[in-house]
Amino acid sequence: MSAQSKKAHNFIQSLIEDAIAKGEHTGKVVTRFPPEPNGYLHIGHAKSICLNFGIAETFGGECNLRFDDTNPEKENQEYIDAIKRDVSWLGYEWAGDVRYASDYFDAIYDFAVELIEKGKAYVCALTAEEMSEYRGSLREPGKNSPYRDRPVAENLQLFRDMRDGKFANGELVLRAKIDMASPNINLRDPILYRIRYASHHQTGDKWCIYPMYDFTHPISDAMEGITHSLCTLEFEDHRPLYDWVLENISGPCHPRQIEFARLNLNYTVTSKRKLKRLVDEGFVDSWDDPRMPTISGMRRRGYTPESIRTFCDMVGVNKAGGTVDVGMLEHAIREDLNTRAPRAMCVMRPLKVTLTNYPEDKTETLELPVHPQDPTMGAREVPWTRELYIDREDFVEEPPRKWKRLAPDQAVRLRGGYVMTCRQIIRDDSGQIVELKCEYDPATLGVNPEGYKPNGVIHWVSATDSVEADINVYDRLFLHENPDSDRERDFTDHLNPESLVRLEKVRAEKSLGHPRADLPYQFEREGYFFFDEAASESGRLVFNRTVTLRDSWGQGKG
Numbered sequence: 001m002s003a004q005s006k007k008a009h010n011f012i013q014s015l016i017e018d019a020i021a022k023g024e025h026t027g028k029v030v031t032r033f034p035p036e037p038n039g040y041l042h043i044g045h046a047k048s049i050c051l052n053f054g055i056a057e058t059f060g061g062e063c064n065l066r067f068d069d070t071n072p073e074k075e076n077q078e079y080i081d082a083i084k085r086d087v088s089w090l091g092y093e094w095a096g097d098v099r100y101a102s103d104y105f106d107a108i109y110d111f112a113v114e115l116i117e118k119g120k121a122y123v124c125a126l127t128a129e130e131m132s133e134y135r136g137s138l139r140e141p142g143k144n145s146p147y148r149d150r151p152v153a154e155n156l157q158l159f160r161d162m163r164d165g166k167f168a169n170g171e172l173v174l175r176a177k178i179d180m181a182s183p184n185i186n187l188r189d190p191i192l193y194r195i196r197y198a199s200h201h202q203t204g205d206k207w208c209i210y211p212m213y214d215f216t217h218p219i220s221d222a223m224e225g226i227t228h229s230l231c232t233l234e235f236e237d238h239r240p241l242y243d244w245v246l247e248n249i250s251g252p253c254h255p256r257q258i259e260f261a262r263l264n265l266n267y268t269v270t271s272k273r274k275l276k277r278l279v280d281e282g283f284v285d286s287w288d289d290p291r292m293p294t295i296s297g298m299r300r301r302g303y304t305p306e307s308i309r310t311f312c313d314m315v316g317v318n319k320a321g322g323t324v325d326v327g328m329l330e331h332a333i334r335e336d337l338n339t340r341a342p343r344a345m346c347v348m349r350p351l352k353v354t355l356t357n358y359p360e361d362k363t364e365t366l367e368l369p370v371h372p373q374d375p376t377m378g379a380r381e382v383p384w385t386r387e388l389y390i391d392r393e394d395f396v397e398e399p400p401r402k403w404k405r406l407a408p409d410q411a412v413r414l415r416g417g418y419v420m421t422c423r424q425i426i427r428d429d430s431g432q433i434v435e436l437k438c439e440y441d442p443a444t445l446g447v448n449p450e451g452y453k454p455n456g457v458i459h460w461v462s463a464t465d466s467v468e469a470d471i472n473v474y475d476r477l478f479l480h481e482n483p484d485s486d487r488e489r490d491f492t493d494h495l496n497p498e499s500l501v502r503l504e505k506v507r508a509e510k511s512l513g514h515p516r517a518d519l520p521y522q523f524e525r526e527g528y529f530f531f532d533e534a535a536s537e538s539g540r541l542v543f544n545r546t547v548t549l550r551d552s553w554g555q556g557k558g
């Protein structure tokens with residue numbers, strides 16, 4: 001056994017190790033990640049990416065990025081670009097150039113001709129309805145198409161004519177001649193090629209026939225010398241067809257298909273088709289809306305590549321499907337950010353405080369650590385002035401027992417600053433509290449006060465030397481744990497109307513005026529927040545809430 005991984009073992013890795021040990025596998029391990037460019041990548045794809053690139057890495061092999069582009073009507077360049085960006089951002093490098101199944105259209109066509117010549121494929125003129133009728137069902141065998149025994153020469157001619165544009169969309173198809181009575185419906189003479197007059201993003205108008213996924217995929221794998229073709233469980237029943245194709249063409253090699261369970265996450269959907277509906281129907285702003293379970297949405301929300309990779313590791317790879325708690329994903333990002341996120345203060349619901357005994361024109365510059373446990377991250381300058389803001393929720397007139405924040409005639413410490421005591425409440429005409437007059441204790445910077453004890457520590461910013469920002473407070477996109485499962489109602493009925501709450505004109509400490517764009521901040525006592533560079537182009541300073549501070553995942557599990 002050669003390769004050892006630092007990560008948890010998965011069954012695919014063990015399988016390959018065994019094959020190497022027994023001498024059944026020699027040479028490089030080559031895998032591929034094969035997205036269809038018909039949408040943006042989501043967290044489910046991340047699992048497949050981590051697995052395919054991870055296996056290659058573990059065995060010192062290679063992983064290709066190949067676009068499975070056989071449906072030109074649904075595909076486009078925007079998706080291709082986004083997918084490349086996301087794979088790179090996750091930290092993976094594909095071997096050589098990006099590949100496209102369409103690179104192999106000529107070869108695939110030639111293999112189809114080979115099958116026809118061997119009497120293993122035929123051109124069929126059944127309509128779609130007839131075809132499904134002839135296909136039979138799980139209980140009943142299918143019936144042979146009346147075109148099944150067309151002579152080879154006629155098939156060759158018709159297939160050429162299909163390619164040359166002599167027939168209309170859908171008029172003819174090329175089918176494999178396998179077994180209409182097979183218990184596996186995928187083997188009941190599946191379609192290999194169909195006519196589609198559609199311009200293709202890579203091949204333009206060269207083709208008006210396009211190969212089906214089940215025919216394209218094994219051939220593309222073989223053309224690239226893939227050794228292990230890892231795919232999700234729904235393709236298990238297609239494996240006999242995958243193998244049939246490779247056994248019946250004179251391809252360069254025969255990769256091994258291995259299936260694993262899809263990743264499903266609760267409180268969201270992981271299907272490009274459904275995610276596309278959310279975008280197209282305006283339920284979210286875009287594919288990279290931070291509420292989306294897309295890689296690009298998660299990036300904008302503040303998820304790090306490390307946290308996504310850790311999460312995929314935690315989920316593991318197995319044969320049994322299931323739904324993973326989104327709390328686990330949130331746990332992964334908290335763990336990562338807790339050790340790395342710079343700290344800052346931001347007051348979400350500003351309430352003005354005037355320190356009556358602090359000089360009007362004075363400013364002190366306090367030095368606060370960027371990270372309390374990591375001195376190597378340095379210090380930040382936070383101005384202390386006569387007028388400050390605290391959070392409205394950190395003050396009550398009639399404190400409950402054990403109140404840990406500010407109340408009339410009570411004292412709190414302002415994080416990294418002095419202790420102050422509330423002396424007077426100022427209200428506007430409607431009775432709303434608009435300001436607190438407080439006294440600060442000049443002897444309390446970094447030391448406990450003499451003779452009294454502050455209630456607790458709250459965050460704050462200078463009122464006169466801070467910056468204004470807007471905050472997008474994101475919550476789960478769906479209220480239903482499994483929005484897909486409701487047979488009565490559309491999944492969009494379960495959207496959370498409060499998945500985005502926008503807080504405007506919050507006050508952030510001065511250092512946030514030029515925020516880092518590489519890592520979210522921990523806003524003390526509030527959560528993790530990531531600078532939204534795109535949204536901030538308008539001149540506003542915008543932060544997205546990545547996740548709250550409180551972690552409930554794994555509670556009650558010892």
Ligand code: ATP
Pocket residue numbers: 033034035036037043044045047048068230231232261262263264270271272273
């Ligand atoms: P969707 O249903 O979201 O459209 P898909 O399977 O059609 O997904 P592809 O672009 O064909 O999307 O997927 C590329 C690769 O990612 C495939 O190998 C597929 O098996 C894998 N994949 C897709 N969704 C998941 C998931 N939820 N969990 C694990 N792997 C996935």
Ligand code: MG
Pocket residue numbers: 036
């Ligand atoms: Mg697909």
